[in-house]
Amino acid sequence: MRNHLLAVTAIVAAVSAPVAAQAQNTVQGTVGVAGTGTGTVIVDDGTVGIAADQRPAFRKYIVQERVPSYSIPDRVVVGSILPETGVIFYDVPQSFGATLCRYTVVNxxxxxxxxxxxxxxxVID
Incomplete structure (x- = not known):
């Protein structure tokens, strides 16, 4: 009975490992998250953002809107959490496709x- 339970557990683990690996299959890069040291940020395929070919138009839009830049003491990196107060978020126009996110300018x-x-x-570069 014990061998049977171990065999079933091994089969379940072997079958579920590829599913977990597919859920997070794109490495965006290694960044430092404020106060936590350096770590690798994993982004799954469902992450919303501005496509590379639309970034120049989005930057032009930001300049035209004259969005103020907020200063924070931490580095601006993916994964950082912005302060609860002092930063205003703006809606991303639907033409840029990232409507679930908001944007702002920090540092x-x-x-x-x-x-x-x-x-x-x-971070739009």
């Missing part, structure tokens, strides 16, 4: 933010 860099958690999901 001179335009960032996309998940509004509920205030987590930076993309």
């Amino acid at each position: 001179g860099e335009t960032v996309l933010v998940e509004p509920r958690t205030r987590r930076i999901v993309q």
